[in-house]
Structure formats: structure tokens, C-alpha cells
Amino acid sequence: MDPVLSAIQMVINPEILLLLLAGVVGGIAIGSIPGLTATMAVAILTSFTFGMSAIEAIMVLLGIYVGGVYGGSIAAILLHIPGTPSAIMTARDGYPMAKQGLAGQAIGISTTASFLGGMISVVFLVLGAPIISRFALKFSAPEYFALAIFGLSIIANVSGKSLLKGLIAAALGILLSAIGMDPITGIQRFTFNEMNLQTGLNFVPLMIGLFGLSEILQQLRNVENHVEVRQEIKNVVPSFSLLKRLSKVIVRSSLIGTFIGALPGAGGTIASFAAYNDAKQTSQHPEKFGEGIPEGVAAPEAANNATVGGALMPLLTLGVPGDAITAILIGAFMIHSLQPGPMLFKNNPEIIYAVYLGTALANIFMLIVGLAGARLFARAISLPNNILIPLILLLCIVGSYAVSNNYFDIGVMILFGIIGYSLDNLDVPMAPMVLGIVLGPMAETNLRNALIMAQGQVSVLFLRPIAAFFWVITIAMLLWPKLKKRWQARSQEVVTEE
């Protein structure tokens, strides 16, 4: 059967649509709660997909991803606390709008802009992904090794203040990925005679520990803190004239978001900064930005949701995650025996089309749920921590156990929660560690295979044209943080120039 028809048949059925909707609702709910990020939403809720088929699981996770990125704007507008880092700029104009009694309108603009941003990025994903994947089919071991190193160069962008600490985290991640049977020689490595380690560490409990439990442990110091939402939510659906006024800003911001999303490591936060800056610079009333102007909400929201389609491009075509969320998504694909990359286009094209369709539908659901459920999500934000935290901890435990019905995985999750919490306090970022865990096996196996192929000649890693191309862009990626810093500094200068 034609893969497009097959994908439509897979996705357009009541059960799958319901799962996608549930994913979107779950993502929005978690993303809207300050302190609980979209990354955490994907990490914890991955456990809900174990009993599902691959397509069901992918749909749920796409829903969570899209919903989680959007959900951050709700708390940003109502509380002036961005639910996720990518909603920082949304708070600048969203909260002043809420204070003026326009909370409903701000949520409506944020939802519609997020929807349009997401849809525009899906169009680019559909057009761009097949071209990249055809190119990627020419890869062999040296190219894959160079590609893995290129993927790891994202560390430069997700390392926070210290590149050294980012590299340390990545090295620890690669080391963790080496636990278990060596794929080339079959030797058991770092198993310490523990039966449960012979097949390596289970990815999901590890992620839940690093991103779920460690975040909760950070919050446990302030468990008494809880904020009440008292904003009145009305007139959520934006008028046609307002949408017409915002259309240019939304399209420009969506293009910025898609482009930045496709750059590994750049992500929603920088996209929303760049789009906000662009909207302000091109506005006829730049002085109104920061005082509650609809363009100030539409620009960052269109951009951060547009990064989803952009970020799916390197994930699907090269199997390289652009950030922590897509790294967890790759892990989830693998749990369901799907390896993102060019071979997925060749062997399972229907899955690729299903991802396109699922992302578009997730955006549509996000629009409906966001507009219809604004009042409900506003109440969810006010759920006290002394109820919310125990429920999340329960999900962490049950989710870890459910991976393979093994109590050992609960221990792994708790251990990595402690490790994540400790490393966070030592200013070691978590995202590079996840990249190391995901890309470690790819880098190691292909490095060793390439060296075996070339009988130990290291030059094979650099001299083949495609490999050389990746080494060049790796160097460019390592230089990218300096450019990014300048870009952000310039954006902030413009924003604070008031």
C-alpha cells in the first residue's frame, strides 16, 4: 500500500486520535505548571506508552511534546512565571495583558499563534525532511561517527555557563551508555556481576530520574510555596481583525522558529527571544512592548511552537536529537524498535508520514484544547505542591517499574534522581549527559568499525567528503555559542531599551 495512505489509515482512527488528544492534554497540563518542563512531561509520560504499539506511542509523545511546549505560556500569562523556559518572553506582554483584565485574550492569542507556528513548521518538515534523508543514505561508519560527533557538538549549546562541564556531562553519558554487552566483542562491560546490567541501563528510568525526580528534589526545598490564580478568563477566542493584525508577526516568527528549531541545540528559548526581538524591531510601536501588546505574546509563542517541526527534522532524517526533549523522543522510538534516521525513511516511510500527520493533528488539538480548556488549565496551575509532588513521585515510580516490570528499575530511577540533583547543584548540565547516552553507542560503534575497516588508519575518519563536511559543521557548531551570546545580548539590549 502507498505509505501516505497507510499513514492516514494508521492515524485517522478513533483510538489513535484519542491517544493524541490525551497526549496534548497531558503535555499542556504538565507544561502549564511552573517548574514542570516539557522535557519532564515527555520523560515521565513516556512510561504510559509501554503497553502501546509503536504508532500509538509516537502519537502520544508527539501530543505531549506539542502540548508541553505550548503549556508553558499559560503560567507565563497568568502568574508571570514561565511554565517552561521558552515562555520567558511570553510573560513580558502576556502578564501585563492579564493585569489589564485581558488574560483570556492573551491566552487566545498565545494558543492561536502556537497553532499557526506549529502548522507552518510542519509544512517545512514535510518539504525538507525527505531531501536530507536521501543524502543521509550514503553514510557508512566514518560518516556516522562524524555525524555522532556533530550531534555531540550540540553540547556547546546546551552546556549553560561552562563548556567544560557540558563536555564532562557528555563523557559521563557516553560512559553510562557503555554499560552492558559490548556490541562488537560481546564482552560484558561495567556490569559488576549484576544480572540486571547485562543488557545495559534502561533508558526510561534513567530519564525519569534525571529529568523528573531530580527536578522534584530541587522543588522539595520550597514545598510550602504555592500560588493562587485569581485572573478572570474570558473572550479567549481572538477576533478575526486581531488575527489579521497579528498575521505578519506570526508568519515571520514561525519562520524564525522553524529555522532555529532545525539548528541542533538552539531550541525554543532562543527562538522566542529572536522572534520577540524581531517583532519589536519591525513594529510601528516598539515602545508598547513589555506593556501588554498582543504582538509581544504572538511572536514568542509562534516561534517556540514552530521549533517542534524544525527539531523533528534532524531527529527523523539523521537520528540526531537537537535538544533534551528530542533526545528522549529518540529513546522512546528505540523502545518501540524504531531507529530514527535515513533507514526509517527507507524501511518505514508510513511512520514518517504518520509523524507529519500526527504533528499537524497535535497542533489542531492543541488549538481546540487550549481555547476550550483555558479556564481549566488556569485552575490546574493552582494545584498545591503538597498534592502535586506526591502524585508526580508516584508516576516516577510506577513509570520506571512499568518499563520491564523490574523493581531494579525503580532503584535506577532513584539513583539517577540523586545523581541528577547532585550534578545540578554542582552546575553540571543534564542535557549533554542525555546526548551522550543517546549518541554514545552510535559514536563508539562507528568509530571502532571505521578503524577496523581502515586497519587502524585514523585518516579514514576525516578524509571522506561527507565525513569532512560534518567535521566542518561540527567546528561551526562549537563556534555557534559565541554568536548566540552576541545575538541574545543584542536581543536583550533592544528589549530593555525602554
Place this chain on the structure above:
Amino acid sequence: MNKDRLLALILLIVSAVTFYETAKFPELSNDLQVVDAGFVPKLLALFLTISAGILIYRSYRISTEKIVISLKDSGIIRIGLVLIIMALYGYFLPLIGYELGTVIFLGVLMIIFRLNNWFKIVGISVAAMLAIYYIFIVSLKVPLPLKFL
């Protein structure tokens, strides 16, 4: 203790364990020796050792924040208590079952987090236990250790 020095110490321990373990890997034929199972782990351990050195050197040149762990800090006590309760829940899960274990687990945590309304504590614990039961066991067919349901 200085944050960077503590991190350096951890890295040195990880490197030492890695070198020790890789030394125990069996010898292979000539072709595979260059890229044996310990090749990449040894490279990483070397990198971590060098990084530890840089961190120690840097800690004497640039003053970094100190990390203080005090048992008088209520946050630390709460974290420790939560981790112990989680470990106990995981340990006793096969013995007392998911239903009772979950209600006790949630109830105890809510009490620790100063929720004083008994009606809420019991109601939320039972409702959450049933919700997870329905999602994981009934809908997704993921087995959990049951005793009563």
C-alpha cells in the same frame, strides 16, 4: 567544600573505577586490539582525569561557590525522607501490593508535606491509586503487583 573540587574528586573516582574495570577486559586478537572493548571507556576516563585536573587548577584561580550540606536544613531532611519513602515503597511493593502500598505512600508524603485535611489525604490517595490502576492495568495492560483488585 568548593563545588569544582568536589566535582573533580567525583571525576577522579569515576576515572579510577573505569581504568580498573577496563584492565580486567580480556585480551583480543591483533586486529581488534586497537579498538577493543576498553578503547573508548579508557579515552573517556583519560578525558575525565584531565578535566578533574583543570577543575582543581581553576578552583584555586577563580573563587567558585561552596556547597554546604547541613542536616539542620529542613529541605535536605525532606529530600532524604522522600528518597527513603520512595525506596521503601519500591521494596515493599511486591509484598503488600500496589493498592495498599500506593495509598500508604501517597498518604505519608502528603502528611510530610503538611496537608492536614484527612478527608483530602485519603480521598486523593485512593483516587490516584485507582486512576493509575485504570490507566496502566486496564487500558494499557501493563502489569503492576496487585493483591486486592
